[in-house]
Amino acid sequence: MRDPLPDFPGYSLRRAANATAAELSSRLAELELRQVDASLLILIGENPDVTASALGRQLDIQRANMVPLLKRLEDAGLIDRKPLDGKSQGLVLTSAGEEKCKQAQAIIEAFETEMLQRVPEPHREHLLPALYALWN
Amino acid sequence: MRDPLPDFPGYSLRRAANATAAELSSRLAELELRQVDASLLILIGENPDVTASALGRQLDIQRANMVPLLKRLEDAGLIDRKPLDGKSQGLVLTSAGEEKCKQAQAIIEAFETEMLQRVPEPHREHLLPALYALWN
DNA sequence: TAACAATTGTTGTTGCTTATAGCAATCCAT
DNA sequence: ATGGATTGCTATAAGCAACAACAATTGTTA
Secondary structure, eight states: OOGGGGGGGGHHHHHHHHHHHHHHHOOOOOOOOOOHHHHHHHHHHSTHHHOOOHHHHHTTTHHHHHHHHHHHHHHTEEEEEEEEEOOOOEEEEEEHHHHHHHHHHHHHHHHHHHHHHHOOOHHHHHHHHHHHHOOO | OOOGGGGHHHHHHHHHHHHHHHHHHHHHHHGTOOHHHHHHHHHHHHTTTBOHHHHHHTOOEEEEEEEEHHHHHTTTSSSEEEEESSSOOEEEEOHHHHHHHHHHHHHHHHHHHHHHSSSSSHHHHHHHHHHHHOOO
């Protein structure tokens, strides 16, 4: 079939993102985590006592949508909340959460390495800076 | 906030795809088209009498999910169906569909050009081949 | 040619994700 | 001290894709 779409960088960007996201998701599923979950665990691990709204701003997730996400993680015993003041609550990893986070990071790093291997050598080092420029 | 995520190519890939998709979507909205719609119009334009299942295979969209997509385009008077044999039907652009398709292509090409401009010169030419390798 | 397998278009359902609006409580700055 | 902003939350709606199932038709091969 004649298909001019792959010649559009934007189209290839979407397809590449879909393909890699599907692969990573299936690997994270073994930890019963989704990509968002892993992102949240990593950010909370790096920033103890971060608030839900700050996380949302960082990940471009609206406040309202953070609620069910964090509830899942809390119900799974991966994070804890402790009140910082009357209205804000700090988020921290539980010990189970730290363990999961480590495992997730291992999976993600292995995945990223494999992914980069798929990119032909001369283009490889240009991928990250090129992508970064597109959303910053 | 400490945020190691942007250093992961996979994460930057997802963020870049989201950011660019949002931008392109808002531009296509002026034609009352979504990205899928535009993709379908372009493919049908290039391949008259293509079937719904062939389109789905090309775009990695399941047969079942093609139904509402094509129905929208048909209801909008952009495509026509004609039976090829007892069960298959060929899809073609109506004249209105061809007009829309041209407009969409203009918007997309302008968008792609602007998008590439955002990528610093030394990385630019590597973007498409790098992305292509990730989903093929 | 008769039986079996694969394909096509479709329906209906489900779950996931995001958008949106609104609300009460609290914090902060003038 | 008051008004505006922020935080966490509820509830709702919409869009999108996955999945299973089905009837009709086509093709393959024994």
